[in-house]
Amino acid sequence: MSCHGNHATAPSPAIAPGIEAINPALIAIEVGRRGMDPRITRRVPAFDAPFFQAGLAGYSDAAMRIIARRHGCPFCVTEALLDRTVLAGGRGFAKADLGEIEDNVPGGEEDHPLAGQIMGSDPAEMAAAALKMVEQGTRADKAYRRMAYAGALAPGTEFAGCFSRQHLRLPGGQQVGVWPPVEDIRDGTIAAAQALADGAAPDEEGPTPGVPALTFATIDVNLACPVKKIK
Structure with missing residues (x-):
């Protein structure tokens, strides 16, 4: 079995002065000798080797992550999950070139530690999706x-009234559909949202919030800058 990219030009090294003097094997030995940065192991003790499986769209689901772990990988990252579709309860993933929710949750006891990767362009949306x-x-x-x-709807704020109804658009301009993000906002919701953010138990939304045992060790945040076409 062979692998060929069928490119028009022959492979060439990166354009970087001195790259020909770099010995990857020696670098790997040196990194292994130094060991892990203690700031990382304090946060994720099981991340005990200086390499990990990066998130790869369409590939790094639970099955692939577990295979990597069985070959010695100490840490894995999920595919990118779009913050708005996480908040929308999963709507939109079928049309997005991003990860499916069911493939990007911890795959049992063996699939740990795990970083959840989230993509978005609004800090408030990303924070709420990361918490979810x-x-x-x-x-x-x-x-x-x-x-x-809810906070964006507070009277007198810069964004008051801006979220009445909007189209979900994914990176690249793919339109998922119309989603009214504040369809459930009622009078007094702003105060309720602040109470939730402070850790109070919700009035009608279910059990007291807590962090499940099988959850993400970290969240990898990818802040994408919105780009508008200039006519």
Whole structure:
């Protein structure tokens, strides 16, 4: 079995002065000798080797991660999950060139430690979606949407009234559909959202929030800058 990219030009080294003097094997030996940065192992004790499986769209699902772990990989990253579709309860993933929710949750006891990878462009949306990932949806979907959007509706704020109804658009311009993110916002929701953010138990959204045993060790945040076409 052979592997060929069929490129028009022959492979060539990267354009970087001195690269020909770099010996990858010696570098790997040196990194192994130094060991892990203690700041990493303090946060994720099982991340005990200086390499990991990066998130790879369409590939790094639970099955692939477990195979990597059985070959000695100490840490894995999920595919990229779009913050808005996490907040929307999964709507939109079928049309997105991103990870499926069911493939990017911890795959049992063996699939740890694990980093959840999230992509977005709004800090409030990303924070609420990241919390939902860590809590594994302990609260109802409405609670996370309130955290992301209720504060933006406060009278007198810059974004007041901006989220009445919007189209979900994925990176590259793919339109998922119309989603009213604040369809459940009611009077007094802003205060309720703040209470949820402070760790209070929700009134009607289910059990007291907590972090499940099988959850993400870290969240990898990818902040994408929105780009608008200039006519």
